[in-house]
Amino acid sequence: MLMMMMMMKRKGSKESLALVALLVASASCILPPTKEDLNQISIQGEKYLDRQIENAINGVKEMKSVMQKSSEEHKRFLDDLEKTKQKKEEAMRTAQEMEAELEKEEEVCNETMKALWEECKPCLKNTCVKYYSRTCSSGSGLVGRQLEEVLNRTSPFSIWINGEKIDILEQEGQRQNREFKNLEEKYTEMADGVDNIFTDSMKVADHVHYSPPVIYLPNFLSPYARHGRSIRSLFHDPFHGFQNLFSPMMGMSRNFFSSMGSMMDMDSDTVPNEDGNVNEDVIITKPYGNGRMTCREIRRNSAGCFKFRDECQKCKEIQHIDCSGKKPLEGPLKEELEEALALAERFTQQYNSLMKRFEEEMFNTSSILDLFNRQFGWVSSLANNTSDGIFSVQAVMCKDSEKKPDGEEEPGETKVSVKLFDSPPMNFTVSGEIPWTDPKFSEVVAQEALDRYKETSVVVK
Secondary structure, X not given: OHHHHHHHHHHOOHHHHHHHHHHHHHHOOOXXXXXXXXXXXXXXXXXXXXXXXXXXXXXXXXXXXXHHHHHHHHHHHHHHHHHHHHHHHXXXXXXXXXXXXXXXXXXXXXXXXXXXXXXXXHHHHHHHHHHHHHHOOOOHHHHHHHHHHHHHOOOHHHHHOOHHHHHHHXXXXXXXXXXXXXXXXXXXXXXXXXXXXXXXXXXXHHHHHOOOOOOOOXXXXXXXXXXXXXXXHHOOOOOOOOHHHHHHHHHHHHHHHHHHHXXXXXXXXXXXXXXXXXXXXXXXXXXXXXXXXXXXXXXXXXXXXXXXXXXXXXXXXXXXXXXXXXXXXXXXXXXXXXXXXXXXXXXXXXXXXXXXXXHHHHHHHHHHHHHHHHHHHHHHHHHHOOOOOOEEEEEEEEOOOEEOOOOOEEOOXXXXXXXXXXXXXXEEEEOOOOOOOOHHHHHHHHHHHHHHHHHHOOEEO
């Protein structure tokens, strides 16, 4: 710049010197930008934002592609789940039919059975409460009352035909139905959210593709504008992201799958509690049963006390009772019932495994969608933009430079006031290292404004 001034001085051009002095004053922020300067900065900033809009639209397309792949997985999951459910229900029906047949056999020797049963019940109750109270800190009275109610409405044969397992499987079927409904609702919310972001982004894309180089978004979309529904209201305010939809469900699944083994008589060395840690309150049912149970499980389902049947003599005699020359609990009906229950249990666990796997996939997919939405979802909010322009720099105010301790001058920060889309005016500072005359100035200001806009304006309809 100095050399240019010297050259112009040699030529004796006073006009050129005045022009150079003006440029120096502008670059040093001695002179503020004129209205025309602000307009040019705004135009350059809009061109930069045009590129960001195009990039965001492409990002939303990728987001939609992720959701489409997830939808294909969802369809396969539903097919596998339905097939497994049908097999489980068929096995349960068979088990219930076999149980009903055994109960008919029981009626043949009603008097003998009744006498044994009346002596078996109190022994079974007392034994369970005894073992429960040794290990568990509280709730023995509740367990005793619940077991008494169960025994009063239970067939004597039930304690020897895994009657408690039928109850557990039925309860688990009800829980599975509730969890499936909840999972489907969450998945639908996620799919609807992505669809709405995509639909509105494509409206913006249609306008961008057919607009002149300098893009304005006036009222072109207002005839099509539906009643706005922000992503916060869609997913309950405040919105914490797609992944948050599945986080609580993942916790529920881990809790259930960790305890399912002991409920189904799987003899593991450790039984996790609700926090996923080893539960010290474990009741060992061997040698009188065939496994172990937690205090919580017995409180939830006191039919688990049936495992103590071998400790009560009168209960053991029921197993070998002779009804008119027949021993129902030693015949083929009991074997068929046990086989049906084993199948029902297997398909119940298979169903749970499918649910767990899909929940994990949805958790991972929702994490990816959150990343896309945070980076690109803002573009969908422009579908309802009603302002007369994209970007307007309204004021630029420079601070004087300051001297450092070493004597060098440090440019002062530049204050700017801008308006982006239909948001309220934004005020922030830009480093004085970039003068307003630098072409990069408009890009830096536009990007800062866009970053602030993203924080509050991710919207779907």
